[in-house]
Each structure stands twice: as C-alpha cells, then as structure tokens.
Amino acid sequence: MKLFLRSTFGLTMLVLTCSMVLAVVNVSAEVTAVRSQIISASTEFVDGEPGSTDQSVEDFPNTSSQLPIESLSGLGNFDGGSESESGSRGIATFRDPALSLVANPGEWGVEADCFSLDPSVSYEVRSEIVEERDIVFTEADLSGFVPQGDTNTTGLNPDELSPNDATVISNVFANGGILVWTDDPSGDLTGLNVQMIVIITQFGGSSSTAGEEVFRASVDVTGMPNGEVAVSTQGGLIAITDGPGMLLSSNIIGIDGAIQQLQSTGNVRLVVVPGQVIPYQYTAQPDDPFTLEARVLCRVNNQPGGTGVAGVFGRPFRALSSVIAPKISDKSAVVTQLAMNRIIAEASETGVIETPSARGCGALGICMPLGLLCGLAASRKR
Numbered sequence: 001m002k003l004f005l006r007s008t009f010g011l012t013m014l015v016l017t018c019s020m021v022l023a024v025v026n027v028s029a030e031v032t033a034v035r036s037q038i039i040s041a042s043t044e045f046v047d048g049e050p051g052s053t054d055q056s057v058e059d060f061p062n063t064s065s066q067l068p069i070e071s072l073s074g075l076g077n078f079d080g081g082s083e084s085e086s087g088s089r090g091i092a093t094f095r096d097p098a099l100s101l102v103a104n105p106g107e108w109g110v111e112a113d114c115f116s117l118d119p120s121v122s123y124e125v126r127s128e129i130v131e132e133r134d135i136v137f138t139e140a141d142l143s144g145f146v147p148q149g150d151t152n153t154t155g156l157n158p159d160e161l162s163p164n165d166a167t168v169i170s171n172v173f174a175n176g177g178i179l180v181w182t183d184d185p186s187g188d189l190t191g192l193n194v195q196m197i198v199i200i201t202q203f204g205g206s207s208s209t210a211g212e213e214v215f216r217a218s219v220d221v222t223g224m225p226n227g228e229v230a231v232s233t234q235g236g237l238i239a240i241t242d243g244p245g246m247l248l249s250s251n252i253i254g255i256d257g258a259i260q261q262l263q264s265t266g267n268v269r270l271v272v273v274p275g276q277v278i279p280y281q282y283t284a285q286p287d288d289p290f291t292l293e294a295r296v297l298c299r300v301n302n303q304p305g306g307t308g309v310a311g312v313f314g315r316p317f318r319a320l321s322s323v324i325a326p327k328i329s330d331k332s333a334v335v336t337q338l339a340m341n342r343i344i345a346e347a348s349e350t351g352v353i354e355t356p357s358a359r360g361c362g363a364l365g366i367c368m369p370l371g372l373l374c375g376l377a378a379s380r381k382r
Contacts, residue, residue: 006262007301008365009287014198014218015350016376018237019091019375022046023199024091025038025248026215027138028060029135029137029141029262030135030136030137030271031133031134031135032134032135032289033132033133033134034060034061034131034132034133034134035059035060035061035127035131035132036044036059036093036094036130036131036132036241037058037059037060037068038057038058038059038060038069038070038071038093038094038128038129038131038205038366039056039057039058039092039126039127039129039130039132040055040056040071040072040073040077040090040091040092040112040125040127040128041054041055041056041125041126041127042054042055042073042074042088042090042114042123042124042126043075043123043124043125044075044076044088044091044121044122044123044195044281045121045122045123046120046121047120047303048118048122050063053075053094054073054074054075054114055073056071056072056073056090057071058070058094062234063330067095067096068093068095068096069094070091070092070094071090071091071092071127072089072090072091072239073082073089073090073125074087074088074089074090075087075088075123076088076121076123076314078294078322079242079321082327084115084326084359085116085117085118085121085323086114086115086116086117086118086121086123086316087114087115087116087123088090088109088113088114088123089112089113089114089125089322090111090112090113090124090125090126090127091109091110091111091112091318091319091320092109092110092127092128092129093109093110093315094107094108094109094129095107095109096165097228097242103167107131107314108129108131108294108296108313108315109129109300109312109313109314109315110127110128110129110296110297110298110312110313110314110315111310111311111312111313111315111317111318111319111324112125112298112299112300112309112310112311112312113126113128113300113308113311113319113320113322114126114300114301114308114309114323115127115181115304115307115309115311115322115323115324115326116303116305116306116307116308117304117305117306117326118239118304118305119304119305120304120305121150121304122296122301122302122303122304122307123189123262123300123301123302124298124299124300124301125299125300125312126297127297127298127299127318128295128296128297128298128299129295129296130293130294130295130296131293131294131296132291132293132294133168133292134289134290134291134293135284135289135290135291135292136287136288136289136290137166137168137243137284137285137287137288138286138287139286139287140265141286142168142284142285142286145229151366162319163331164206164207164285164286164288165208165285166283166284167218167281167282167283167288168281168284169279169280169281169282169318170279170281170282170348171277171278171279171280172200172215172217172277172278172280173272173275173276173277174198174217174237174273174275174276174277174278174312174313174314175274175275175276175292175313175314175342175344175347176219176272176273176298176305176312176314176344177195177270177271177272177273177311177312177317177338177340177344178196178219178221178225178269178270178271178273178309178310179195179241179268179269179270179271179307179308179309179310179320179323179324179340180192180194180229180268180269180307180309180310180329181225181262181265181266181267181268181269181308181323181324182225182266182267182303182306182307182308183265183266183306183307184266184341185224185227185266185267186227186304187227187306188223188226188227189223189225189227189229189303189307189308190223190224190225190298191223191299191301191303192222192223192229192303192307192309192312193220193221193222193223193299193300193301194219194220194221194271194298194299194300194301194304194309195218195219195220195221195300196218196219196220196273196297196298196299196311196313197216197217197218197219197295197296197297198213198215198216198217198218198294198295198296198297199212199213199216199294199295200213200214200216200292200293200294200295200312201213201280201292201293201295202290202291202292203291203292203293204289204290204291205285205288205290206285206288207282207284207285207288207380208282208283209271209282209283209288210290211235212282214222214236214280214281214282215235215278216231216235217224217231217234217237217278218233218235218237219231219232219234219236219237219271219273220232220234220287221238221269222234222258223303227267228318230253231271232303234277235237236278237273237276237278238273238274238276239271239272239273240269240271240273240274241269241270242267242270242274242345243269244258244262244263244268244270244271245259245335246268246270246343247339247340247343248261248264249342249343249346250338250339250340250342250346251342252338252339252342253278253335253373254331254335255334255335255336255339256331257332258328258332258333258335258336261327261328261329261332262327262328262332262336265324265327265328265351266306270340272344272347273313273344273345274344274347275344275345275347276372283323296312296313296314298312298313299311308323308326308327310323310324312344316341316344316345317337317340317341320333320336320340321334321337324336325338366368376382
C-alpha cells in the first residue's frame with residue numbers, strides 16, 4: 001500500500017499490538033551448516049554517470065570463522081564534520097545468534113548512508129547479507145508442528161501439499177529506521193529511494209515448498225516531484241513516518257535544539273520500523289535435508305545538490321550523524337542519532353506482542369547450538 005503518512009506514534013503502535021497474534025510451537029531441528037556472505041558497496045555518480053566505486057565482501061566461514069564479521073565501504077568525505085561536501089558509507093554485520101540472550105538476536109545488521117551538497121554528485125549505497133542454513137527435521141521433530149491441510153491455520157493450499165509434508169511456522173524479526181533530508185522543501189526528489197527488504201527462500205528437499213520463496217517483506221521510501229516522499233510496505237512490516245518532532249519521545253538531552261535545527265534545514269522525514277515478529281510458513285518432510293536462504297538488503301540512492309539519506313535494518317545507526325552533520329551542528333547530529341536509536345529500541349520493547357520463540361534461535365526462527373557457529377559438529381537442540 002502507498003502511504004503519505006504523518007500518523008501519530010501512539011496510534012500506529014496500537015495497530016501494531018493488535019496485528020501479530022499467531023500460535024507457534026517450539027520444537028527442535030538440526031542445523032547442519034551455516035554460511036553467510038556479507039556485502040557493502042558504494043557507487044558515486046557524477047552528473048548521473050557512474051564513477052568511483054568501493055566494495056567489501058566477507059564470507060563466513062571461508063574468509064573468517066569468527067563472528068561477528070563486518071564489511072565496510074565508503075566514498076567521499078565521510079568524517080562526520082560540518083565541512084563535508086559529500087560522502088557515502090555502507091556497513092553490513094553478521095553476528096552469532098547463539099550468543100543472544102533475547103529472542104531477537106540481531107544477527108543481521110545492515111546500514112546504508114549518503115549525502116551530497118555538490119550539485120553534480122550523488123550516490124548509491126547497498127548493504128546486504130545472505131545467510132544459508134542447512135536444516136533437517138526428524139519425524140519426532142515434525143510431530144509438534146501444525147498438521148497439514150488446515151488452510152485457516154497454515155495459509156497453505158492442502159491440494160498442493162505432498163502426503164509427507166508437515167507445515168512449519170517460524171518467525172522473522174525486524175526493526176530499523178530511515179532519515180531523509182533535503183534543502184528544498186518542494187524540490188523534485190525523483191530518484192531518491194530507500195529500500196529495506198527481507199526474502200526467505202527454501203532450496204532442496206522434497207516438500208511442496210522446495211524451490212519457492214516462502215517469505216518477502218519490504219519498506220520502500222520513494223522521492224516525489226513535489227518534495228514529498230511516499231512510503232510503502234509489503235509482507236506485514238509496519239512503518240511509522242513523521243517529521244523531526246517524532247524525536248521528542250526519545251527524551252534525549254539536547255533533542256529540542258536538534259529538532260529546531262533539523263526543521264530549519266528545509267525538509268526532514270523520519271521512518272521507524274518498530275521491532276516486530278512476522279510469522280511465515282513452509283513445508284518439510286522427515287529426514288529430508290533442505291536449505292533456508294535469507295537475503296537482507298538496505299539500499300539507498302540520494303540526489304545531488306542538497307539531500308541526505310540514512311537507512312538501517314536490524315542494528316542501531318552508526319553513521320547517521322555523519323549524514324546530517326553538514327546541515328546541523330556536530331553536537332546536534334550526534335544527539336539526533338542517539339534519539340533515533342532510542343526510538344527504534346523502545347518501539348521494539350513496548351507495544352509488540354511476540355509469538356513464543358526460544359532465546360538464541362536466530363532471525364530465521366530455527367535454533368542452533370553455539371558450537372555450530374564456532375565450526376564444531378552440529379548437535380540437536382531445542
């Protein structure tokens with residue numbers, strides 16, 4: 001759905017609390033291997049033509065068996081000072097979900113940021129994580145899952161299910177934030193874009209969903225010709241959007257002055273993706289190995305001559321202050337970053353009904369032992 005929102009924080013959180021009630025059974029499965037590719041890439045455009053590029057790619061466990069692994073890319077002057085004219089930064093981090101003490105392990109962390117005061121320079125920044133888990137269920141494992149054939153419960157068509165299929169219900173954990181600023185409140189923002197997306201695909205095995213995309217959710221922020229931005233969501237993700245006044249709820253010291261400076265820059269839009277747990281389904285068969293692949297992407301494009309964009313998914317902002325420092329004081333830029341991170345964190349803690357999930361299970365909702373991510377033999381767990 002396309003939204004031109006300025007909804008209040010309280011109202012949107014009320015909608016959130018009522019939208020995710022679904023029973024999930026916690027049973028065990030064996031994760032026999034975990035692989036991940038961690039990518040960050042930045043491209044500079046001069047007068048619309050691609051120029052300099054910077055890319056960093058890491059591969060777990062090939063380039064390193066120790067987690068977390070981080071890739072970092074960047075172009076231009078991204079030191080965070082008010083004298084900066086343009087710059088970009090991409091950050092992607094993959095962490096060990098087995099070390100988490102909470103249901104949402106934060107194993108996926110992607111951030112993409114860029115800004116430009118130069119009338120000829122703009123950027124595209126992409127941060128992406130691809131995680132693969134090789135999984136196998138025993139017959140005993142699957143006996144606790146939702147029985148096949150009940151479309152009211154599973155959302156799957158019983159006519160398309162194999163006789164040996166069992167329907168597995170799992171969860172995706174999501175949270176994030178976006179900030180967009182532009183000098184001209186009514187200028188043409190066509191081409192400015194932020195995209196956050198999570199895609200889960202099942203590969204291998206003999207079940208009915210083998211080879212299919214079993215989950216897709218996204219948030220898109222698109223620049224419009226009249227200086228506005230359009231926000232659209234897909235797959236159950238909820239986004240809250242408003243102006244700098246949203247930051248008041250963070251109660252960060254100095255936020256009043258930062259808001260005044262942000263409001264004087266021209267046009268600032270904030271989008272918060274509150275912490276939320278989104279169920280998804282797929283099918284599996286006993287003793288039938290398969291792979292779940294998750295792709296998590298944060299991609300931003302800005303406009304030359306007075307725009308900045310910062311997006312983060314699954315982690316706190318680390319470079320937001322550098323994106324807005326050219327427009328407000330360095331101190332206010334730091335305060336703004338702290339405020340955005342607090343709002344995202346507190347929205348994740350209040351007003352969300354989480355479906356039951358064991359700690360350390362990972363963002364795909366399948367548990368694994370610590371020993372597996374340290375390169376040791378896989379074991380069975382709950």
